[in-house]
Amino acid sequence: MTPLVQSAAWQTLRDHHAQWQDRNLVSLFDADPERFDKFSLEAAGVFMDFSKNHVDETTVKLLADLGRARGVETLRDAMFAGEKINHTENRAVLHVALRAPVGMQICVDGEDVVPGVHEVVDRMAGFAERVRSGARTGRTGKPFTDIVSIGIGGSDLGPCMTVEALRSSLHPRLTMHFVSNIDGAHLAKALRDLDPETTLFVVISKTFTTLETLTNAKSARDWFLASGATHADIAKHFVAVSTNAEKVEEFGIATRNMFGFWDWVGGRYSLWSAVGLPIMLAVGAQGFHELLAGAHEMDMHFRTAPLERNLPALLALLGVWYRGFFGATSQCIAPYAQDLNRLAAYLQQLEMESNGKAVTRDGTPVSTGTCPVIWGEPGTNGQHAFFQLIHQGTDVIPVDFIAALDGGHNLPDHHRLLLANCFAQSEALMMGKSADEVRAEFAAAGQHGVEVEALVPHKVFTGNRPSTTLLVDRFSPRAIGALVALYEHKVFVQGAVWDVNSYDQWGVELGKQLAARIAPELLPGAVAGKHDSSTAGLIARARAAGA
Numbered sequence: 088m089t090p091l092v093q094s095a096a097w098q099t100l101r102d103h104h105a106q107w108q109d110r111n112l113v114s115l116f117d118a119d120p121e122r123f124d125k126f127s128l129e130a131a132g133v134f135m136d137f138s139k140n141h142v143d144e145t146t147v148k149l150l151a152d153l154g155r156a157r158g159v160e161t162l163r164d165a166m167f168a169g170e171k172i173n174h175t176e177n178r179a180v181l182h183v184a185l186r187a188p189v190g191m192q193i194c195v196d197g198e199d200v201v202p203g204v205h206e207v208v209d210r211m212a213g214f215a216e217r218v219r220s221g222a223r224t225g226r227t228g229k230p231f232t233d234i235v236s237i238g239i240g241g242s243d244l245g246p247c248m249t250v251e252a253l254r255s256s257l258h259p260r261l262t263m264h265f266v267s268n269i270d271g272a273h274l275a276k277a278l279r280d281l282d283p284e285t286t287l288f289v290v291i292s293k294t295f296t297t298l299e300t301l302t303n304a305k306s307a308r309d310w311f312l313a314s315g316a317t318h319a320d321i322a323k324h325f326v327a328v329s330t331n332a333e334k335v336e337e338f339g340i341a342t343r344n345m346f347g348f349w350d351w352v353g354g355r356y357s358l359w360s361a362v363g364l365p366i367m368l369a370v371g372a373q374g375f376h377e378l379l380a381g382a383h384e385m386d387m388h389f390r391t392a393p394l395e396r397n398l399p400a401l402l403a404l405l406g407v408w409y410r411g412f413f414g415a416t417s418q419c420i421a422p423y424a425q426d427l428n429r430l431a432a433y434l435q436q437l438e439m440e441s442n443g444k445a446v447t448r449d450g451t452p453v454s455t456g457t458c459p460v461i462w463g464e465p466g467t468n469g470q471h472a473f474f475q476l477i478h479q480g481t482d483v484i485p486v487d488f489i490a491a492l493d494g495g496h497n498l499p500d501h502h503r504l505l506l507a508n509c510f511a512q513s514e515a516l517m518m519g520k521s522a523d524e525v526r527a528e529f530a531a532a533g534q535h536g537v538e539v540e541a542l543v544p545h546k547v548f549t550g551n552r553p554s555t556t557l558l559v560d561r562f563s564p565r566a567i568g569a570l571v572a573l574y575e576h577k578v579f580v581q582g583a584v585w586d587v588n589s590y591d592q593w594g595v596e597l598g599k600q601l602a603a604r605i606a607p608e609l610l611p612g613a614v615a616g617k618h619d620s621s622t623a624g625l626i627a628r629a630r631a632a633g634a
């Protein structure tokens with residue numbers, strides 16, 4: 088494929104960008120009373136206002152042209168057709184099959200995978216409903232009160248983020264805990280107040296070889312056995328989610344207590360598979376089905392809508408536009424929802440592990456910047472922490488504001504203030520405040536003179552800073568499903584335009600290998616291997632401290 092910056096579509100966009108050097112968003116709104124209607128759209132219950140972005144109708148068309156020229160639609164169709172678009176691992180990429188309704192056909196190597204997907208979901212539902220009803224108990228016959236999900240990365244962030252997001256739908260008897268970090272403090276804190284007789288562990292690992300997960304699972308098993316339980320009791324308190332039955336059995340969990348999935352489900356795209364078992368345990372089978380239905384609706388929109396009217400494509404192309412032409416190296420995620428407090432962490436893996444790549448699909452260096460740094464915190468907390476930099480710092484940082492119209496609680500005054508803050512932030516980022524406006528404020532307060540002039544530059548907001556606002560009715564399972572699928576497809580489109588393989592993650596391997604080498608060197612009496620003087624010095628200090 089032609090390097091991105093040499094493609095005709097990119098060069099046309101570059102010429103078009105020259106017009107944006109001195110264009111002000113406010114003046115675009117002044118010139119066009121219909122701007123909000125023209126640059127907003129809704130699909131699968133997600134409303135997207137992208138009018139406060141540096142785009143006009145020509146920009147949208149040119150960005151869509153770029154998407155088409157880079158083969159977004161062809162690659163999309165190949166993904167839905169089960170082709171092995173993850174070429175470095177020779178795998179299909181079919182998280183969309185995980186939310187396909189009964190009767191839809193999606194084939195890998197000539198075999199329809201949808202019936203197998205539903206078989207697992209039905210098994211999960213049977214299990215989850217028995218745990219939720221209290222029919223399935225622990226070894227002493229007591230119903231479970233606590234569920235500890237052990238996994239990391241894609242085997243943790245999706246279920247953890249979703250369970251938090253669906254707080255208002257959680258089962259009243261079951262408290263959910265998520266343990267990921269190999270830092271023993273994480274597991275120790277989770278187990279501190281738990282009763283082994285009423286605790287169920289869900290060990291999630293696609294490979295079942297991940298150091299963090301196996302270490303935590305072994306320690307959890309030791310904690311359970313130390314309570315007087317026998318090895319035979321493990322079957323009542325431990326279930327596994329994996330693609331690796333052999334390793335699961337080796338760990339001591341019988342395969343009848345295992346829920347499987349497939350190599351065509353990438354870790355960070357897996358919350359819709361058995362990896363979502365904690366979600367189903369928390370919100371029930373019905374809630375999980377609604378989550379899948381919301382995602383499927385977004386899939387169908389993504390699959391069929393023209394790029395100019397395609398939510399995921401537009402979100403992605405805006406990101407490409409800012410990354411490529413406005414120097415944006417990061418993207419802020421600002422959900423105005425405390426329940427979405429893990430969304431930024433989830434999207435960090437989804438986007439950065441997928442598109443944080445410096446070579447194209449054929450292995451040659453990329454010609455322009457790829458994935459920006461994804462970061463964020465729920466509003467309004469972010470306003471009192473880092474929004475200063477977004478308003479008055481030196482970089483362009485596009486913001487995605489995400490909110491629900493209904494807060495899902497009975498404190499309507501809080502929700503009104505939350506939404507007011509959300510809408511005010513995007514308005515302030517765009518409008519800014521000029522020096523004359525600052526002077527007028529001082530004058531209205533009766534202040535004039537040299538001291539006032541000295542303060543003016545500090546109080547000026549340049550404005551003209553872009554943001555997109557996503558609104559849903561409320562954070563129902565269906566809306567969360569649609570929202571997450573929206574971002575999954577955004578990542579897909581960006582990967583296609585940048586021509587990177589969004590579905591491998593070789594960049595995490597080197598650190599794992601080196602950690603495996605260093606771990607035995609930290610044991611008492613061990614001989615340290617050959618390292619640079621910094622690493623050797625750090626190892627020596629840890630050994631001296633008896634690590």
Ligand SMILES: O=P(O)(O)OC[C@H]1O[C@](O)(CO)[C@@H](O)[C@@H]1O
Binds near residue numbers: 296
């Ligand atoms: O599910 P597993 O095999 O334990 O892997 C966990 C995570 O580790 C990674 O491979 C990266 O370290 C992720 O892609 C994955 O989600």
